[in-house]
Structure formats: C-alpha cells, structure tokens
Amino acid sequence: MNLIQLSALDLGMAALLVLILGALIALSGLGLTRSLYVSSLRMTLQLLLIGVVLEALFRLNNPWLVVLMGLVMLAVAGWEVVARQKRRLRGGWGYGIGLVAMALPAFTLTLFTLVVLVGVQPWYTPQYAIPLLGMILGNTMTGIGLGFNRLTLGAAASRREIEAQLLLGYDMRQASRKLRQDSLHTAMVPTINMLTVAGVVSLPGMMTGQILAGTSPIEAVKYQILLMFLITSATGLGTMLAIELGTRRLFDERQRLRLDRLMEAK
C-alpha cells in the first residue's frame, strides 16, 4: 500500500484554516496573530527545506553528511535551550551546558539504538539515523530547556532560602536539594504525561505516520514503545546532567550562591 500523495491545493486549504484562526484572533483583539503567522510560515519553510535536505542525504548515503546533519541539529537545539531561559548563565555557560547535556545522551542513545537495538546496516542509514536523532534531541531539548529555566529562575527567586541553609552550615548540595528536585520534576512532567496518555488519548506521531504509510499497527507500536523509552531516558539523563552542571556553576568553590553569574535575558 502506497501513501496517497498530497497536492499543493491540499496544503493550501490546510493553511487557510490557520489564516482564518489568525483573523478571528485579530478580530477579538487578543493579539497573537502576528507570531502565529510568522511561526506557521517558519514551520513551512523549515520543513520544506528539511524535506529537500533529507532527499539529498538519502540519495548520497554518506556517513559524514549524516554526522554533519546531526551536529547542525544539535547546534540549533542548543540555541533553542538558551532562548527559553529567562535568566541565563553568563559567558556562554548556558549554551555550553545545554549542548553537552543534550549531546551526550542524545548521540549515545541514538547510536546504541542504531547499532544494537534496530541493528540497521550500515549504522548511519539516514532513513533511520536522522528521524531517531531528531525525535530524541527534540524531546531532550524540551526537558533541558524547562529544567534549566526552573533552575536559574528558582536560584534567583529562592536566594534567601538557599542562603539561610548555607548560613547554618549546610553544604551547597543540601542547600540546593529542593531547587534541583523542582527543576528535574518540571523537566520530566511533559515526558511522564506523554507516557501516561500514549495510546489512550494521543496516538504518537511516529506510529501514526508509519501506519499511514502502510506499516502494520503492531509493528508501528513496537517502534513507538522503543522510541518512548529512548526519549524518556535521554530526557531524564540530559536534564540530570544539565542540572548538575548548572548547579556547580551557580555555586563557587567557597559554596557561595553566585547570582552574579546570571543575567536577565534580553
């Protein structure tokens, strides 16, 4: 069974829905129309571009190009993590920690999946490598973005509570325990919600896509379960790493809370 092809008219009619939505919002004076249109346009261009890039990657089937693509995705994800911070670590630490915390679990788990779990030959087969990395990276990015934002905002907001504990002779790990706990929980809530409602309320995108393309539902489900475990592990590991590195940067060697290492986002 082959996928039914979509025409430009089909897409145009779908886009019309968003145009109508924007017009309705504008009429009611709630003011979101502009960013709705801009991000819709952005989405269309980005997806068309990635379609062209993927076509080329699949045709060339070159491991270096696959790795290069992965690095570009990582760099953009790192930028997104920083963009979501209301308070940022100065001197590129926010970007650097975000990059390391995403790259380590996302690349390791993607490679593990390609080589050990799926066992695709060769391992860099772009049809597998790029979507897998994309889904893992995307979710890890969301988790780290949320968790890191909570960490830096929370450090500033609960300065008095943290310093009160430092003043009583607690070390930085004890004094920051609640902050780190809150940050991890904030980061993991979307993932846990995703696991909870999977298959009951929401039919996950990858599985749906495979079914639309003609894969048998049970095979699609197996891939989706695999992916869910990967996403959860990568998000959790990445967030824990980001929180750990971020906390170390928020305190110095004399266990002082260093809010001067944060700056307001522009």
Added chain:
Amino acid sequence: MSNVQKSIVLDVRALSGAYFAPISLQLVAGEVLCLFGVSGSGKSQFLRALVDLEPHQGAVFLHGVEQQQMLANLWRRKVAYLPAESGWWAARVGNHFATPPSADELASLGLEASILAREVDGISSGERQRLGLLRLLVQRPQVILLDEPSANLDPESTLKMEQVVRAYVREAQAAAIWVSHDPLQRARIADRSMDMPLLNTEAMR
C-alpha cells in the same frame, strides 16, 4: 585595659569588597561590638564577607585560623550571621533547627514551646527574628553577626534579645558584631562601637 589579656576570637585584616571600604578590627572573647553606618554604607556586605557568602579581599582569622583554610560550611557554623530578614525553606518552624531548642531557651526570648510545630507562613517577622537567632545559637558559634536583629521587636522583646546575646557571648566566650541604629541600644549592649568607614567611590573608578 583588661581586654589585652583576653584571647582574640576574630581578627579582620583589611577586609574589603565591592561595596565597602577596607576594614580591620579585632574582637576578643566576650566582646560585643556595635556597628553603625548610614544606609548603603555596606554593613550587610561586610557581614556577608565575614561569613564568606560574598567574594572579597583581605583576610579573616578565627582563633588564628584563616577563613580560606577552613571548609566554607564549617566556617559558617563557627562564624554565624543573622541577616535582617532570615530565610525559611521548610513548612514548619521546627524543621529548621539542627537540634531543637529547649523550652527554657524559647522562653528566654518570650516564645512558646508550641511555636516549633507551627507553620512558617503563620508567624510574625518579630518571631522569625527571634527564632532565627535561636537557630544560630543552638549550633554554638564562636562569632555571631547580627544585622539589626531587633528591628521588628517590641521594647520588651528587644531587651530579652539583648540579654540572651550578652549571656551567650559571656558564657561561650564568643564575640558579637551587632548592627544597630538605636543609640540607647548601643549604650546598653556595646563594649565598643564602630562606624562603617565611608567607601570612596571616586577613588575606585
């Protein structure tokens, strides 16, 4: 001067930070020093540097041991700081004490023993200040730094707090720096008074 024979507890040598001018002073066992300075003269910053909560220059010795030679959290147990507004991170008052204070200790500051079971949100700023002081004293510090500790207290509680601090300093052979704007209070508690030196911001530029 009888202080000459007494042991030096705290020795501050040219301590300076971003917001206060260099300060040198010595505190001997049993001594209470009253610190006075206009708002913005860096009193709190000076006290924060003494507990090593703020980056600074210069040196501080506690019984001859330099601050940087000691683990930071250990130092803060020995040189204790009560900020003008103390922080409370757990739900109930009692959760904030390493060892619970006795009913007598609570009563010495005019507090009921039942206050330990109460929620932090429900207690007044004056009660917080007194509990904040007790929370420090149960750890038996050798220096206590008090940043306007009686600012929210009624006259009777203020006198009680002064007695508690004086009694602790004498009994533990500790020393205290007490920031106060009240000349009468200074006359009551201080062995010695000191004005914050003015920070010459022009010279720093």
